[in-house]
Each structure stands twice: as structure tokens, then as C-alpha cells.
Amino acid sequence: MTPSVSYHCPCLSDDPVPPPPNAPSSSYGFHPLHELFFCEECDAVRCNRCVSVEVSGYYCPNCLFEVPSASVRAEKNRCARNCFMCPNCRNTLSVVPSDPQDADDGRSLGANLSAVGEPPFFLYCSFCRWDSAEVDITFEKPTGLAAQLQKFEDSAPDSLEFERLKEHFEPFLRASSSSSAAASLSGHSHAAHAHATPVNPITAAASSALARDIPGVGKYTPAPRGRRDKGARDEISEYRSRVEVKGTKDGSNVDFMRRLEEVSQVAAFGQRWANSWTTTLHSSELKPLRIPLHSKKTKRCSACRHILIKPEQKAQSVRFKIKLVAANYIPAMTVAFPPSPDPIRQRGAGTKQVPTEGASGASGLQAGGTFPFHLALTNPLYDPIHVRLAVQRPVPPPSSSSSSASPEKARRPPFAVSLPQSAFPIAAFAEAWEYEDDEDMFVGEDDEFGGLDRERGGGAGGGKGKAVGVLERRANVTVVGGEVVVGRDAKGPLKFNMLVSYTYRSDDPLAEDDVRATPSRKEKVPEMKTFSFYTVVDLGTIIPRPRTSASEVV
Amino acid sequence: MQTPIYYPKAEFIETDTGNKVSRRATISGPQNIILGGKTIISNGAIIRGDLKRAGPGHAVVISLGRYCLVGEGCVMRPPYKTYRGAFNYYPMKVGDYVHIGANTIVEAATIGNHVEIGKNCVIGKFTIIKDCAKIADNSIIPPNTVIPALTLFAGSPGHFVEDLPESTQEVVEAHTKSYYARFQAAER
Numbered sequence: 182m183t184p185s186v187s188y189h190c191p192c193l194s195d196d197p198v199p200p201p202p203n204a205p206s207s208s209y210g211f212h213p214l215h216e217l218f219f220c221e222e223c224d225a226v227r228c229n230r231c232v233s234v235e236v237s238g239y240y241c242p243n244c245l246f247e248v249p250s251a252s253v254r255a256e257k258n259r260c261a262r263n264c265f266m267c268p269n270c271r272n273t274l275s276v277v278p279s280d281p282q283d284a285d286d287g288r289s290l291g292a293n294l295s296a297v298g299e300p301p302f303f304l305y306c307s308f309c310r311w312d313s314a315e316v317d318i319t320f321e322k323p324t325g326l327a328a329q330l331q332k333f334e335d336s337a338p339d340s341l342e343f344e345r346l347k348e349h350f351e352p353f354l355r356a357s358s359s360s361s362a363a364a365s366l367s368g369h370s371h372a373a374h375a376h377a378t379p380v381n382p383i384t385a386a387a388s389s390a391l392a393r394d395i396p397g398v399g400k401y402t403p404a405p406r407g408r409r410d411k412g413a414r415d416e417i418s419e420y421r422s423r424v425e426v427k428g429t430k431d432g433s434n435v436d437f438m439r440r441l442e443e444v445s446q447v448a449a450f451g452q453r454w455a456n457s458w459t460t461t462l463h464s465s466e467l468k469p470l471r472i473p474l475h476s477k478k479t480k481r482c483s484a485c486r487h488i489l490i491k492p493e494q495k496a497q498s499v500r501f502k503i504k505l506v507a508a509n510y511i512p513a514m515t516v517a518f519p520p521s522p523d524p525i526r527q528r529g530a531g532t533k534q535v536p537t538e539g540a541s542g543a544s545g546l547q548a549g550g551t552f553p554f555h556l557a558l559t560n561p562l563y564d565p566i567h568v569r570l571a572v573q574r575p576v577p578p579p580s581s582s583s584s585s586a587s588p589e590k591a592r593r594p595p596f597a598v599s600l601p602q603s604a605f606p607i608a609a610f611a612e613a614w615e616y617e618d619d620e621d622m623f624v625g626e627d628d629e630f631g632g633l634d635r636e637r638g639g640g641a642g643g644g645k646g647k648a649v650g651v652l653e654r655r656a657n658v659t660v661v662g663g664e665v666v667v668g669r670d671a672k673g674p675l676k677f678n679m680l681v682s683y684t685y686r687s688d689d690p691l692a693e694d695d696v697r698a699t700p701s702r703k704e705k706v707p708e709m710k711t712f713s714f715y716t717v718v719d720l721g722t723i724i725p726r727p728r729t730s731a732s733e734v735v
Numbered sequence: 736m737q738t739p740i741y742y743p744k745a746e747f748i749e750t751d752t753g754n755k756v757s758r759r760a761t762i763s764g765p766q767n768i769i770l771g772g773k774t775i776i777s778n779g780a781i782i783r784g785d786l787k788r789a790g791p792g793h794a795v796v797i798s799l800g801r802y803c804l805v806g807e808g809c810v811m812r813p814p815y816k817t818y819r820g821a822f823n824y825y826p827m828k829v830g831d832y833v834h835i836g837a838n839t840i841v842e843a844a845t846i847g848n849h850v851e852i853g854k855n856c857v858i859g860k861f862t863i864i865k866d867c868a869k870i871a872d873n874s875i876i877p878p879n880t881v882i883p884a885l886t887l888f889a890g891s892p893g894h895f896v897e898d899l900p901e902s903t904q905e906v907v908e909a910h911t912k913s914y915y916a917r918f919q920a921a922e923r
Contacts, residue, residue, distance in 0.1 A: 215902045242895060245865075272877050272892040274754045307859070308892040310878040475895075497884045499849070499866045499904055510763065544911045570775050 184272045184554070187211035188507065189678075189715035192231030195438050200287045201573070202717045204674035211717045214514075217507035218489040220482035226507050226714060232480040232489060239474045239495035243273050248474055250498040257334075261472035267306035268452055268467030274304040274313070278325045299321075313469055327471055333693035334471075342423055344360075351419050353652055512568065512607065512683060513559040516718055518552065548726040549669040553648035553662055556600070560607040560657040566683045569604040571660070573715075595723070600663040601650050604684070610657040667723055677719040682713040713716035744920035746778070755918065760805075767796035773915050774803040784811035786824045796824070800831035802911040804856060808838040814860035814878075825861070830883065832911040836872065847884070849907040867903045871896070 189199045193210050200207045216228040239248040241260035248256070267276040278298020301319035304326075307313045313319065319335075320326055441447065448464040461467070480490035491503035546552055560566050632706060653660040665675065687710040747755045752772035760776045762768065764784030776782065778873030782805070784796045794904070796813050805811060813824045829846040843862040846852075850864050853872030860878040868882045871889035882888050885903060887896045900906075 188875050215906050221788045230819070240883070242882050242886070245881060245883060273880055275879055307879065308875075475886075478898075492901075498864050499884050501901060504901055508902055666862050716863075 184518065184718070184720045186214075186215055186556075187717050187719070188214050189227065189717070190217060190226050190228035190231065191715075193227060196553045197715075197716070198573075199678055199715045202678050202719075207676075207717065208709065212389075214508050214511070215386075218480065218482075218486060219507040219510040220487060220489060221505060222485045222487045223482060224712065225484075226511070227482055227489060229480075231483055232485045235481070236476040237479040237492055238477045240477070240492060241472060242475045243472050245497055256327075256331075257471075259327075259473050261331070262469070263324070263326050264470040264472040265304055265330070266325070266472050267309060267311050268451055268469055269311045269450075269464070270306065270309040271451070272308040273472070274306050275313075276302050276320075276326065277305040277328070278302055278323070283695050301704050316466060316468055318469065326638055326687045329470065330469070332469070338423070338698055345423060346420065349418075352716075386547065387495040403633070410537050437462060464571060509561050511561070511712065511714060512563065512566070513682070513715065514681070516553050516720065517557070518720075519555060542672045544726045546665075546675055546721050547673045547724045547735050550668050551664060551666050552720075552722060553664050555652065555660050556663055557658055557660045558607055560610055560659075562685055562702055563611065564686045565609045566607050566685045568607060568681060568683045569599045570601055570602075571680040571682075572598045573680065576643040594668070595668045595673070596665055596675055596677075598663060598665045598677050599649050599681075601661050605651050605659060605661060606654075607659040607683075608657050618717070667719060669726060671723050676723050677718055679716050679718055680713060684709050686709045686710075739917045739919045740914075741921040747920070749920075758871050763810065764793075764796060766793050769798040770800075770909075771799055771801040771803070771819075772807075773801050774799050775915065776805045777807040777809070777919055779808040780805045783849075785809075786813050786815070788823055789821075795826055795904035797827045797829070799829045800833065801830060802908075802915055803833045804911070804914060806839065809835055810840045811835075812840075812842055814842045814844055816860070817867045830866070830885055832908050834911055834914070841879075842862045849904050851907060858860070867883070867899060867907065869899060869903075889920060 189211050191197045191210070193206075199210050210341070212228050214228060218232060219225075229277055239246065239250060239258075240246060240252050241262065244260065245262040246260070246262055248260075252261070259273075263276060267274050279301055280299075300321050302321070302323045303313045303319045318330070320329060323627050346550065367717075408649050438447070443491075446464055447462055452464065452467060469643055477492045478490070479488060479492065481488050486502050489505045491501060492498070493500050493502055556570075558568060633715070648662045648664045650660060650662055652662045667675065686708050743874070746759065747756050747757050748772065748833040750770070750772075752770070753768040753772045754772060755779045757768075757780065758764065758784070759778040759874065762776070762782050762784065763790075763871075765785035766780060766786050766865065770776075774834040776815075782797060787794055787796045797811060799805070811827065813827045815822065815824045817823075825844060827841070827843060827845075830848035830850065831844055831853070832848055833850045835841060835852045836856065837854055838854055839856040839858065841852070841858045842860045843858045843864055844860075846864045847866035847868065849867045851869045852858065852864075853870055855872060856870055856874045856876065858864070858876045859871070859880060862876050862880045862882070864882045867885045869887045870882070870893065871887065874889050874893040875890065875891035877891040880893065882893075885901075886897045887899055887917065888894060889896045900912040
């Protein structure tokens with residue numbers, strides 16, 4: 182596995198410090214950089230778990246038709262054109278004509294065939310060869326098939342029952358939604374209504390759907406509404422279902438299962454759950470499905486409601502009107518071992534060949550060894566930044582502590598990581614890089630190349646000096662060397678949390694506000710700001726040493 | 736720079752626009768094939784430019800954009816069908832920054848930009864793949880499938896798995912460009 186760096190989003194806990202990397206909860210808090218967003222307003226990283234999502238448009242994934250949100254409900258969230266899914270394998274079905282009648286020989290007939298072919302038409306799966314004639318669905322015309330099929334759907338007893346239910350509750354729902362709107366206006370609003378400023382029809386419908394009370398279901402709105410609801414509930418008459426539910430259905434299923442010869446005769450769960458209604462267990466009777474619609478989504482910061490992602494209206498456009506992704510704000514990092522035989526996925530990684538002694542990363546991280554690694558940081562900002570790295574002290578995995586003899590030994594971390602301890606600069610991102618200028622900017626700082634080399638990674642294990650420090654600086658990429666010393670009894674994945682803080686010149690002297698999720702503080706120079714974030718660096722799995730070997734390496 | 740991927744210099748022909756075509760690839764009907772530049776055709780790939788529409792003269796059969804990669808052992812052949820009783824091949828168009836994994840068979844009609852296709856896939860006839868889509872390794876995409884933008888398809892038959900992150904375009908572009916930069920002739 183290639184070494185990787187993932188970025189922490191602190192949304193899952195109140196503690197800005199992530200859990201140790203070997204804790205099971207760790208993997209949920211870390212994401213690849215390109216999946217993260219950045220809220221400028223909160224000055225914080227956001228992930229897909231902590232953004233609020235709104236639908237900005239619907240489209241059919243097959244015909245790519247953009248469905249106006251007004252007709253989405255009427256068409257029951259499925260494509261109302263000619264798109265159908267195979268009930269057997271979920272592939273898209275195609276409309277095919279019947280075979281032409283063989284007059285004399287098929288060849289001569291070909292010329293006077295109509296463009297669409299001969300009726301009756303049916304739906305055919307090019308993958309599993311299912312066709313709709315098996316379930317007696319054929320069409321006289323090859324167009325408007327969904328309307329013809331929706332008639333079947335709508336005449337299903339389940340569907341009719343549901344329609345009647347809706348009709349029955351309609352007056353009540355109307356009353357309650359209007360009352361909830363009134364409530365939100367008069368100030369009796371709950372959380373969903375508190376930030377009701379950006380409402381489009383869809384969210385309004387969704388939030389009123391969420392806000393409405395269902396009789397008998399616990400309500401979460403404060404007391405004044407409950408009183409009114411009680412009044413409304415009393416007005417509702419009793420609902421009487423169209424058909425009495427009989428117990429015979431189950432009996433026939435049992436009978437069917439008893440006579441089963443092949444497993445494929447039973448419709449699998451996957452074949453049934455895409456249906457709106459309960460369907461038959463017999464896989465031979467499954468009907469084609471209209472294809473469910475997909476949606477384009479707008480994403481907002483859940484804390485400040487600012488838009489992070491706003492797609493263009495056109496369904497198949499990959500451009501965005503607003504796109505605040507973390508990759509444009511915080512440095513990208515890639516980690517590699519110096520000889521790096523596995524080059525995939527390491528964009529922007531600087532892996533200059535450095536002579537290394539002994540074992541290399543290629544042969545695996547053997548317990549008891551010392552391994553240099555390279556960390557390439559890329560600055561996406563148009564200003565130079567200073568970066569400081571700090572490694573969270575690795576803790577021994579619980580499994581090793583139980584197996585070890587002395588508790589004191591178990592306390593020892595399985596590996597030690599040394600990284601450059603002082604801050605180092607990364608030049609600004611620019612279309613054309615001016616190396617000299619960038620060097621001049623930092624000439625006053627004490628972390629020039631040589632200076633860093635001298636003060637290599639301090640207390641954490643006796644690292645070999647050459648490997649630790651700034652190795653390369655070019656354009657907006659700085660490569661720093663680190664070193665990991667693996668303990669003799671270490672095992673398991675070699676992962677460590679790393680705090681990255683970078684200082685940049687801020688254009689607007691924005692006042693600190695307490696909403697910030699990520700620790701960020703002002704430097705003494707007023708224009709300089711610091712942003713910190715946690716990452717987890719995964720270097721691979723430690724290869725345990727054979728038991729017999731006893732030589733000291735560390 | 737990043738770790739280079741070296742190839743013996745004699746094995747590839749480099750064109751003026753930076754296309755690198757393996758001598759061990761089978762290119763039929765080269766006059767009907769367009770390469771956009773900086774595109775790599777790997778060893779053992781087969782590109783059937785000879786399967787063109789009936790009729791005289793030459794037409795573009797397969798066009799590939801810039802920074803594409805046709806993996807080792809790939810087969811790219813234009814889709815065909817019988818329409819109004821006449822059998823015909825139809826052109827195939829592939830956009831920019833498209834990587835096609837090894838041993839994949841492509842008969843798509845259109846492939847957009849920034850598309851990643853895994854290895855050992857079969858892309859059925861007249862498939863339309865929109866921008867920034869991704870097809871996982873070992874997927875079978877049946878004929879006439881439409882793959883919407885920014886989605887991941889996988890399985891047999893291939894179907895929708897998830898939406899891809901919004902920054903897919905940048906990620907794929909950087910990856911394809913760096914792959915081309917790393918793909919270098921061995922100094923010998």
C-alpha cells in the first residue's frame with residue numbers, strides 16, 4: 182500500500198484533537214484532502230458529514246433530462262420518459278421492435294423497414310436478456326412508455342390505497358403546515374426554521390414536511406403547538422381501508438418457497454427494494470422499473486449556512502458556481518519513501534533520490550529499523566507560508582500492551598517519528614514562479630537550508646541527521662525529510678497524527694469569533710494568521726521481526 | 736520531480752505533439768485516428784481505425800484528446816449497428832485527460848473529459864460516458880449505457896455506486912499530467 186496522508190475534520194467530536202490513529206474512531210474523522218471543503222466564514226475545514234445538503238436540481242441518469250422540480254413529485258421521483266431498469270439485473274432496458282415477419286427471405290425486406298420497426302414493441306435487457314414480453318408488457322408505440330407503465334403502477338392496490346390515505350389526511354396536513362408556517366412567523370420556531378432565510382421551494386417543502394405533526398407520533402415542537410394539534414386531530418374522521426388485509430398472502434408465499442427448485446426463482450432483496458410497493462416474491466413476475474432520478478446538490482456550511490458548493494444548473498456540467506474546497510486553502514501533502522518504487526497517486530510529491538543506508542521503504546517497514554521518508558508540501562495560496570509540523574506522540578496499540586511482560590515496557594510507543602521542528606517556508610503558488618524573490622522574502626528567517634539541517638529532529642530517537650530537515654524547495658513545493666524509528670517489538674500499522682500549523686499573511690484583519698472549530702490565533706504581527714489542522718500519516722504496516730533475532734538496531 | 740516510469744527509447748514513437756505510441760501496439764487505419772497530443776498508447780494496445788463507415792474517402796473513426804492513456808492490451812474499436820437494414824460503424828470520440836486501464840475493451844460512442852476507466856473493463860457499444868466519471872476496475876458496462884458526470888460506476892452490469900467529489904476534475908487533471916511527465920524514455 183502506498184503511504185498516504187489524510188486530513189482531519191473535527192466535526193465528529195467537540196475535541197479539536199483527533200483520537201489516536203489506531204483507535205477505531207480515527208478513520209471516520211480523516212478524509213483525503215480532495216474530499217474536504219473549506220468555509221471561509223468559519224475559517225474551518227468541512228467534510229461531507231458536516232455540510233448540509235440541498236437538492237439544486239433533478240435529472241434522469243439515463244436520458245440526462247433535467248426534470249423540473251414541480252413535476253418530480255407527480256412523476257414519483259422517477260423518469261417519466263423512456264428509461265427503464267431491468268428488474269433482474271438493474272441494467273437499463275432498451276426498446277426493441279418485434280422481429281419483422283419473414284416474407285420470402287429477410288434480406289430483401291430490410292430496405293422497406295420503417296425507422297422504428299414493427300409493433301409490438303417491448304423492453305429488452307442487453308445484459309441478462311430479460312424482456313418485458315415475459316411479464317406481458319408490450320407497447321403499440323415506442324414512445325411515451327413511462328406514461329403507459331405509470332398507469333399500471335397507479336392502478337396497483339397499494340398505490341390506490343396510498344392515494345386514498347393522502348386524500349384522507351390532506352385537509353389536516355394543509356391545516357398543520359399553514360399553522361406551522363404561522364408558528365415560525367410568530368416566533369415559535371424550532372431549529373429548522375431558525376435560519377429560514379435562504380428558502381427555495383424544495384427546502385421549504387422538505388422542512389414543512391419535517392415540521393408537520395403526525396397524529397400518534399411523538400412531536401418535537403414546544404407546547405403551544407401541541408395544544409392546537411390536539412384540536413386538529415379530533416376533527417379527523419376515522420380512515421377505512423379499501424381492502425381488508427387477509428392472511429392468505431403469506432400462506433401462498435410459504436407454498437411457493439416449499440416448491441422452490443432454484444434460488445433464482447425468488448426475487449432477491451436487491452431486486453425488490455427499488456420498488457415503491459411490496460412486490461411479488463416470484464422473480465419471474467417482476468416488472469420493469471422506471472429509473473429513479475438523481476440530483477445535483479448544493480452544500481452549505483452547517484455552522485454559518487454559507488454555500489460551499491453550488492453546481493451549475495445544467496445537469497451534466499462539471500463546473501460549479503461556488504466551489505470552496507480545502508485543497509485551495511490548506512497545503513497538500515504527500516508522503517513517500519525515498520526510493521519510492523510505487524509512483525501512483527503521488528502527485529506533487531518530490532522524491533529526490535537520496536542515498537539511504539540499509540533497508541528502504543520498498544522492502545517494507547521492518548521492526549527494529551530506521552526509515553527515512555519524504556513529506557512534500559504544496560502551497561495552494563498566493564502568499565508564501567511558514568509551516569510547522571508536530572507529531573502527536575504515538576501510543577502503543579492495546580494488543581501489544583496485553584502481550585508484553587512488563588507494564589513499563591508496554592508504555593513505550595512502538596515507533597518514534599522525527600520531523601524538522603522549526604518552521605520552514607513554502608513559496609507562494611503562482612503561474613510563473615520566481616525563485617529568487619521567494620528566497621529573499623525569507624532571508625531574515627533562521628530556517629534556511631543549512632540551519633535546519635543542523636538542528637534535526639531533537640529528542641525523538643537517535644535519527645540519522647541527514648534525513649531530517651528541509652530537503653528541497655522548488656516553486657510552491659517544499660520537501661522535508663522525516664525519519665521513523667520502529668521499535669523492536671512493534672507491529673501493526675505505522676500511523677501517526679501530525680499537527681500542521683501554517684502562518685500566512687491575511688488580507689483582511691478579521692476579528693476572531695468563537696464559532697471557529699479549528700484553533701487559529703493571531704500572531705504578534707497583525708497581518709499574520711495561523712491555521713492549524715491535524716493529519717494522519719499512514720506509512721504502511723510494520724513487518725514484525727522474527728523471534729530469533731536479538732540484535733539491537735535502535 | 737516524481738519517480739519516473741522508464742521505457743526503452745526504441746519501444747515508443749514520439750510525435751511532434753508529444754504523443755507516445757508503442758511500436759508494439761496495433762494501430763489499424765492510422766489515417767482515421769486522431770491523437771490530441773501528449774497521449775500515450777501502451778504496448779499491446781489495439782486501435783481499430785480501419786473500421787470506418789461504409790463509403791469512399793476517409794473519416795475520423797477514433798479521436799482521442801490530450802493527456803490520454805490507452806493502457807496495455809486495451810482494445811479500442813468503434814461501435815457498430817444495423818440501422819434501417821444497413822450495417823455501419825460509428826465514430827468514437829474520447830475527450831482530454833482520459834485514462835483507460837490495462838486490458839479494457841472500449842466500444843463507447845463518446846467518452847468525455849477527465850474520465851478514469853479501470854483495468855479489465857468492458858465498455859459496451861454506444862456507451863456514453865460524461866465528464867469526470869469513473870469506472871472501477873473489472874466493471875462490465877452493457878451496451879447503450881449512459882454514465883452521468885461525476886459518478887462512479889462499478890460491477891457487472893455496471894451501475895451507479897456514488898457521486899464523486901466536486902474536485903475530481905482537478906485531481907484527474909493533475910494525475911494525468913503527472914503521469915505523462917513521469918513517462919520518460921530511459922537514457923541508454
